[in-house]
Amino acid sequence: MSTWGTRAVGLLTVMVLAASCTGGGAASPEDEVEAKAPLTISASVDDGASDVAVDTVVTVDGFEGQLAEVSLASDDGKSTVPGEIHGVRWTASGLLEPATSYVLKASGTGDDGKPVTRISRFTTRALTLDEQTYPAVAPLEGETVGIGMPVIVSFDVPVTDRAAFEKRMKVTAQPATAGGWYWLSNNTAHWRPKQYWKPGTEVSVDLGLNSVHAGNGIYGQQDQHVKFRVGRSVMTVVDTRRHRATVKINGKNVRTIPVSTGDADHRSRNGIKVVMEKHRSIDMDAATTGVDSDDPNYYNLKGVKWAMRVTNSGEFLHAAPWSGAAQGNANVSHGCVGMSTKDAAWVFAQSKRGDVVSYVGSPRRLEPGNGWTDWNRSWDEWLEGSALGEDAEGA
Incomplete structure (x- = not known):
């Protein structure tokens, strides 16, 4: 934990001795004064750190006061990482880009009523294309498809930690539609409804895979967001x-x-x-x-x-x-x-x-995988192909 500032001692007691004609006397509780501490800010990444892993979730903690604002952005301002403050901690809701210099800025007010701002910098690890996997999605953005169309995600570099990726691969639909993922291989995953799509369904595919560890030192290359529509049957x-x-x-x-x-x-x-x-x-x-x-x-x-x-x-x-x-x-x-x-x-x-x-x-008979053969598997068989063993309701 990187700490900006010095954490104050919690309590200072000042004893006031009152003079009297009969001699000294003990101080009363009203004479004790508590010295309030300044805000101390700590980050999960050290100032000046280099070779920081891209799947690092950056956090910032505020002690003896209240965090008011935290920002995390690339040095050139082209990339920002969002986050939220809950209690005394700010947590990033996104991961980091490779080979990027970041500026982390945090501010708040201490228990002593004084404002504090701290700035630190760090750099992430560089990745080659062989260390990143790109998710290509079908259907295409804005496409109108048939009732049997699966959502297809193809990876150019194998994903061995399927569960880590599947947790961040979401398909939602209106009206809500039950469905689930099936991994044909480490390079291909399909999502299909439990039953054929209802005509007119609006579907969103959201893959939050950027910088997620895919296993074997491979990371997701980017997020993907695709919307499509189901046409007539x-x-x-x-x-x-x-x-x-x-x-x-x-x-x-x-x-x-x-x-x-x-x-x-x-x-x-x-x-x-x-x-x-x-x-x-x-x-x-x-x-x-x-x-x-x-x-x-x-x-x-x-x-x-x-x-x-x-x-x-x-x-x-x-x-x-x-x-x-x-x-x-x-x-x-x-x-x-x-x-x-x-x-x-x-x-x-x-x-x-x-x-x-x-x-x-x-x-x-049609061989499995000879085309989009998803509908030749029973629903129970389909769920067996999920890394999480789950089906989901599209909301």
């Missing part, structure tokens, strides 16, 4: 046996479309998928899915229209004018859902990132 059911896709909007069947899905050697995967990307036009090269150019199954399709990705492995819903005769009758694709250009354009126009696409009728 659009759900598509792809029946691979019947070669049909039924689109439901706000719970009502709106359109049934003839399609062709994966053939016997390239079955489309059964399970609940979520629209991850939308492309008006995209080149589809089988090499990106591990098929070599000399393989008989190799393809390289240029300018495929109205494509929506639903798996990491390369399953899309898209226009496939080359398979028109098979649509509604047979499965001839390499796993994608092919439809007419007209139908594909309509589906594309109705859809947004986060919409749910459920596949039924296929003997091939």
